[in-house]
Amino acid sequence: MGGDIGPHVTVPASLQALASNPKLTLLLVGHPDSISPLLANQNAELLSRLRVIPAYETIAGDAKPSQAIRQSKGTSMRIALELVKEGEAQACVSAGNTGALMGLAKLMLKSIEGIERPALMTVVPNQKKGKTVLLDLGANAECSSDMLVQFAVMGAVMAEDVAGIPHPRVALLNIGEEETKGLDNIREAATVLKSIPDINYIGYAEGNELLTGKTDVLVCDGFAGNVTLKTMEGVIRVILSMFKSQNEGKSSSLLYKLVKKVVTKWLNKRFSHLNPDQYNGASLLGLRGIVIKSHGAANVSAFNAAITQAVQTVEKQVPERIASRLAMVLPKSN
């Protein structure tokens, strides 16, 4: 278990999640020899709500998805998805190979009727202390206009039912706000979205509007979504690291140290809600089961956030809500 990050991150994160949610039960799928030592001397009550499911194979992070799926028997990813399929688990959280996770999940859990391909979605905090639902984040590097419309419907469900935003505004990511801008599939999706009364479609939004709160749902293909999310995270991380990388040697007066302390505290408080660790966890939406993809380089608190997202997705019955919204919004012929 744990993809790039491994049990030394995912096991402590699991224990944290169990401690903060007394109703939670976790199945840890992976090599018992790597997991068990990390459970030694832990709180007995927490351990009573945790079970290790042995899996002796893993899918490499750089494996080609098609090949990884063919050879997936006995891997931790496949066994975790089987547990969801069989109803023994209500959600699967993985930090592993995204392409393999998406392919395997689709193969085993099947798409909801009306969804061609599932999309990766995350909830990004915005400037107005609100939330913006962003999808697809990389499950589908190329998308048809139909897929973008399906993503818009799924994003609206997430915004309304999970993030609690009534009548959420939906925008398509584009490289200009004028109707003539961008790619054919985006323009075609815009035409369809305008014709669906149950979707509050507001037009195009550009990359600079990701954090402004102009829209509640931002829809794009997986290439653009991945680029925009990673750019945002990269810029925030660079700026946070610049806060910390003050040159101590130059000036170390007491006043300087005091100011630095105050500043650092103020900045951390002010920007903590933008820290990528706070909103780790991308939902693979459009499946008949719940799958959450954690960042491959998540730390303990970030992986814990992904588990929390899985719990919320289960509680809100997201797959069922998407299925019923799709049936209502899209014509049967689609």
Next chain:
Amino acid sequence: MGGDIGPHVTVPASLQALASNPKLTLLLVGHPDSISPLLANQNAELLSRLRVIPAYETIAGDAKPSQAIRQSKGTSMRIALELVKEGEAQACVSAGNTGALMGLAKLMLKSIEGIERPALMTVVPNQKKGKTVLLDLGANAECSSDMLVQFAVMGAVMAEDVAGIPHPRVALLNIGEEETKGLDNIREAATVLKSIPDINYIGYAEGNELLTGKTDVLVCDGFAGNVTLKTMEGVIRVILSMFKSQNEGKSSSLLYKLVKKVVTKWLNKRFSHLNPDQYNGASLLGLRGIVIKSHGAANVSAFNAAITQAVQTVEKQVPERIASRLAMVLPKSN
């Protein structure tokens, strides 16, 4: 002149540019009635290096490029490009309709041999106080692998000859670092770039690496480039605005005000090189003439930065250097 922003921004910016560069001469192409009042009572020496070229038509910012180009006769954009074509100006700076500018520029100035379509390029500051050349920024929403290779060559010329980076590292923007990731055109371009000894190709880079200084040149199609640049600018602007939007009401003690003043000063100093106004100006590379696209919403200092970039591009003879590098690097059959 002046696209969205108009002469009230571009004229003061022009006067600033003339004041800071005594060798510069500017031709202001636009409606004399809008420009002349802004020149009243200005320094005579500056005015002696400035000439107003009358143009009574403009291209609307939301005009469809193909239509705008057909009806471009007499517009300020077309007249400015004619001045470059005829050798009366050495560069054109415009804040107007990007699609129309790119189409008209290509039509009138022609592409350099070996370049299918010009690309928009800008130089972004990075975390290590170095510079990263980013292209295409939106001239070509879709790109073939050949175009990406041509962009890589042009980006390397800019990095080496204009930004002064010896043996610049070149990367392709992708949604993963593994060779199997991303779109076909990107993978094909990677194969070609690996085979060109004169290009220091280092592989794929993701959106989060735009500011880290991992690469000196980052190459992508115009859709992804536009999204990543605008996302970066949007995040920086949001964070800068959060610095300023402190709630004064809550606490207004003298100590608080003092700390705020120190903090604001420190932040401005520390992040000024990341402020989008500092690096406004995208070069339309690959033409037999120099065209600089300013941000449509540039302020005076940002438009001045675009003029400065035009001056540097002229001084460094960028079109000639690109032509000779292309002849050296790419086989004649391309």
